[in-house]
C-alpha cells in the first residue's frame with residue numbers, strides 16, 4: 001500500500017496544558033525504540049486549542065516526530081469573530097492537521113456539509129491537512145442507508161475541491177453509534193463504507209486520486225481491535241478518541257503492525 005497509515009488521537013475536551021505535555025512526552029517515550037518507524041506510521045495528537053502551544057514547545061524542543069493538530073477552525077481569516085480561531089493561527093503554531101466536521105460539531109453546533117467543506121478548504125489554503133469527518137447515526141444504520149448517507153456528506157464536503165486538494169485531505173469515517181460507546185463497527189462495516197467513499201472519490205475525480213486519498217475509521221478503536229480494522233483494504237488509519245488519552249494504549253494502536 002502506498003498510503004502511509006495515520007493514527008490520530010482526538011483528545012476532545014480533555015487534558016489541560018500540563019496534562020498535555022505529560023501525555024505527549026509519555027507517547028514519545030512509548031514510541032522511542034528501533035521497532036517503531038514514524039516514516040511508516042504517522043502519529044498525530046489533536047488536543048484542545050489551549051494545549052497546542054505547549055504541545056508545540058515539547059515536540060519542537062525535544063525534536064519529536066509526533067505531529068499535532070486542532071479539533072476545529074474558523075472559516076474566517078481574522079476580525080470580529082469572538083471565540084473563533086483562524087487557520088493562519090493554527091498554522092503558525094505548527095499544526096499539520098485540523099479535524100473538520102466531527103459529529104460532535106455537527107450535532108452540537110449545527111455544522112452542515114457545506115460548512116464542513118468550507119472549513120476543509122480554509123485548512124488546505126493555509127497549508128495544513130483537513131481530517132474531514134463523516135458518519136451515520138444509529139437510525140440511518142438501522143435502515144441500512146449508511147452508504148448513501150455518508151456519500152452525500154462526502155459530496156457536500158468535497159464540493160469545489162480540486163483533485164490535488166482531495167489527495168492531500170484525509171477522510172475519517174466515524175459511525176456515530178460507535179463513538180465513545182464501546183460499540184465498534186465490525187471490520188466489514190468499516191470496509192463497506194470506507195470502500196464506498198473511495199469509490200465515490202474515483203467517480204468525482206479519478207482512480208489515481210481515489211488511490212492516493214487516506215480514509216480513516218473512527219469509533220471505539222483500541223489496541224485490541226485496531227489490527228483487524230487496519231487489515232481492511234480501504235482503511236488507512238484511525239481517528240481515536242478515548243483510547244488516545246493514555247500514552248501506552250495509543251502507542252499500542254500506533255504499533256498495530258506489531259500486534
Ligand code: PGA
Pocket residue numbers: 010174178179180181182218219220221239240241242243
Ligand atoms: P472514540 O471517539 O474512539 O472515543 O469512540 C472517536 C472520535 O470521536 O473521534
